[in-house]
Amino acid sequence: MDAGHYLVRLWQRWHSTHALVAIPLMLIAAITLADVRTPGSVHLGPLLVAAPAITTAFAGPRLTGLIGALALGAQTFLAARVGGVATSDHIAQLAGLAALSVFAVLVCYVRDRHKEQLAQVRSVSEAAQRALLRPLPERLGPLHIASSYLAAEKEAHIGGDLYAVARTGERTRVIIGDVRGKGLSAVGEAAMLLGAFQEAAHQHAALHVLADALDRSVHRYLTQFPEADEEAQEHFITALLLEIPDHSPVARMTVCGHPTPLLIRHGTVTGIASPHTAPPLGTWELGPDTPRTAHAFSFLAGDTLLLYTDGVMEARDPTRTFYPLEERVAHCAKNSPTALVYHVQQDLLAHAHGALCDDAALLAIQRSPTAPLGGLHLGDLVHGVGRQVRTHEEHQQTV
CATH class of the missing domain: 3.60.40.10 (PPM-type phosphatase domain)
Incomplete structure (x- = not known):
């Protein structure tokens, strides 16, 4: 693959990934806004765990960690509005969101490592094919x-x-x-x-x-x-x-x-x-x-x-x-x-x-x-x- 094709594929991958990242960002914003507008007896903050979970489908560990941090920040903001962050209920929610975000980052890391290994195997396979079946x-x-x-x-x-x-x-x-x-x-x-x-x-x-x-x-x-x-x-x-x-x-x-x-x-x-x-x-x-x-x-x-x-x-x-x-x-x-x-x-x-x-x-x-x-x-x-x-x-x- 020449440099031109590589750059085009890199741009397409970057463009598609950063277009998809709007989904968890909009999800965080929508959940936060909905929680602010609902009565105090209704807590929508736990739904924020969906944002880092969705991000693992298309992003790497860094971007997934960033989305997880934003979701954790939004959860902290919502907890501070109703009763404070120090309550046992809010601490449990924050701890659960943090644990899921870390787990999502680990999943992305392992997946990317496997992709790199598969890419290396494919590279060796292609080299073997070129050596066996010369163009x-x-x-x-x-x-x-x-x-x-x-x-x-x-x-x-x-x-x-x-x-x-x-x-x-x-x-x-x-x-x-x-x-x-x-x-x-x-x-x-x-x-x-x-x-x-x-x-x-x-x-x-x-x-x-x-x-x-x-x-x-x-x-x-x-x-x-x-x-x-x-x-x-x-x-x-x-x-x-x-x-x-x-x-x-x-x-x-x-x-x-x-x-x-x-x-x-x-x-x-x-x-x-x-x-x-x-x-x-x-x-x-x-x-x-x-x-x-x-x-x-x-x-x-x-x-x-x-x-x-x-x-x-x-x-x-x-x-x-x-x-x-x-x-x-x-x-x-x-x-x-x-x-x-x-x-x-x-x-x-x-x-x-x-x-x-x-x-x-x-x-x-x-x-x-x-x-x-x-x-x-x-x-x-x-x-x-x-x-x-x-x-x-x-x-x-x-x-």
Whole structure:
């Protein structure tokens, strides 16, 4: 948060607090005036205890103590008018008001301390999220990128969803994933996978080979200390790997148990179905029975890909209806990646009434409309993509 935003929030807080302080002040004045005008047999002074009690709802210990002192002064004034302050009844009233005011100040002090501690925890959480999920660049080669992360826990800023990009030569590689489970173990597994991706993305030429390397890394991590986690064998990470060359209108993806992306082209939204979906990462012991492959599809200048995690599709409204992602994306299909992600994020929160059942991550990638793609015609493009897919499948069968 920059200095300007901090000052604005500080001013708003100060303004709202000092506007609300008029309530206990008016209450003290009204009770005092009413007590003065009523017959001597009617004593309204004990009602002054409401002033410091109300102040604790919006003010700190100092302001609450000041309101308590003013109420005590008003009580003393009223007692002096009828019988004097030294009477046992008035002494009891003053003592009770003083005790309640001190208690109100203590409540404000403890509450503010807890707020400071919570603010520190949030600060650490935000720092951890920035370290784990580093902010993605808005531009990377010919690509425009926008992302969003919504944690299911209201007070949390981090969870088991993940995304990252890596620039390798004249291509961009992307990963988006979802760790099974919650808590610190999920955060640890997400951090491990992101680190492994940033390193392995530069070492393996083929996308499916990169996926195999990540699978082995996750498997080693989950089985390194089996005695520390009895459920380690049940942990896994769904992931989708994407590779986008700078100068070719073709993108490739390897799906490891993860939802496939949506392709937005000329305002039309279509799902990209992968003919081969491999098991999630961390299931390396399954061996060659389920080989991973790279599926090629056209990704033209001006196209946008929307990647997401399960938390987006599984968000429900009060009637238990799932969020219709593809239908809602169609309403903002012509937006920029930043506007698209923001629209889906706000619409998702509105659909779920702010109560997500799982973490939700969104990642929009648009190829610049002016990006040079080697001058291929659309017919050549479709034929080339089909040829790449068939060649790759034949290679897999040979292996």
